[in-house]
Amino acid sequence: MKKDVAVIGGGMTIFRRRLKETGKELSFLAAKMAMEDAGIQKDDIDMIVMGTAPDAFDGIHMKGENLLDGAAGAGKPYVRVFNGGGTGVFAPIAGWWHVASGVADVCLVVAEEKMGSCYPHPQTAFQHIWDPVLDRPLHPNLVWLFAMEMNRYMTVHGIKKEDIARVAVKNKRNAVGHPCAQLADPNITVDDVLNSEMMAWPVQRLDISPPSDGAAALLFCSEDVVRQYTDDPVWVGGVGWNIDSTMWTNRDLYFPRYVAHAAKMAYKMAGIVNPRKEIDFAEPYDPFDYKELHHMEGLLLCDKGEAPILTREGVTQRDGDMPICPSGGLLGVGNPIAATMGQKVCELYWQLAGKAGKRQIPTNPRVGVGQAWGDIMQMATVMVLKR
DSSP states (O other): EEEEEEEEEEEEEOOOOOOOHHHHHHHHHHHHHHHHHHTOOOOGOEEEEEEOOOHHHHOOTTHHHTTTTGGGGGGGEEEEEEEEBBBHHHHHHHHHHHHHTSOOOOEEEEEEEEEGGGGOGGGGTTTTTTTTTTTTTOOHHHHHHHHHHHHHHHHTTTHHHHHHHHHHHHHHHHHHGGOSSSSOOOOHHHHHTTOOOOETTEEEEEGGGBBBEEEEEEEETTTTTGGGGGGOEEEEEEEEEEEEOOGGSOOOTTTHHHHHHHHHHHHHHTTSHHHHOOEEEEEEOOBBBHHHHHHHHHHTOOOOTEEEEEEETTTTTSSSSSSBBBHHHHHOOOOOOOGGGGIIIIIHHHHHOOOOGGOOTTTTOOOEEEEEEEEEEEEEEEEEEEO
């Protein structure tokens, strides 16, 4: 019988490019903060889940094993999961299922990424993800691939670039209240985004989240023992994941159907029938500003093409009717691939537990959804937390 699972602690390092700490040290810092937050010791932890994406970032084959000591994994059951950018929510999903199944009463999930070790740039790690016959002769990179998706999204719905730029402005301003933020900016404007360097039309430099190093950690606890640690737990309501075809040329990129499938899976488990009315805030994955809008629609929080309108009208502001990325997201806090668990699930926990500090949503939220996105525009992972 599936057990109910609670989140009882979270931790997160600062996000920066080329931090001096090793991935093992970053993992230790995040894990230590989560354990201190929950008031537990290493001996109380039954097993560890490690989330970390390409080995190429750290430059160590099987880097999950290399990170084991920093993640409190020595001498304990330990597993690494990864599916590119989706890892930021898939790692906590893996932590959930180890507790929900009864295998563990307390599971520590640590997500790490040391992107700064990849020279000359983190993009180098993605040179070998392409089909060697159909894609690689074109010498693709992620920026121009996502530029095609952004262009398709804008074209289908007649979206103006300034409506997308508002997402970058909102998130970089939201990040001002985040102690780990890399690119917080209280004064950024839409014109700043529109006047930034063109990378691959229509993507400009300030449309993109910054490469980062960092780590985050969460502690998941069974209903059987949770009262030993807290009288006001935050519960996992539902989880979902879905992956589409790797052949991105076979999909209409204007709508992320894999996100909708993953969201429906999570909502069904959480008993959510009308996500627009039953979800108080969301942390969709925002490595590019258009992706927040794309993923809002994939999460069924609005109709197709409606997300830019809601953003323009202020609905998605922290004090709006549907706060989106109150953490500052990847655009404001930073984008160490797997470690974005810090913005996407840790933030749900902190907001619901009333621990978000200057970022706290003023409306006393009760239900939040976090989502991550990975691989070649095809992987979605979703988690719903509830009070």
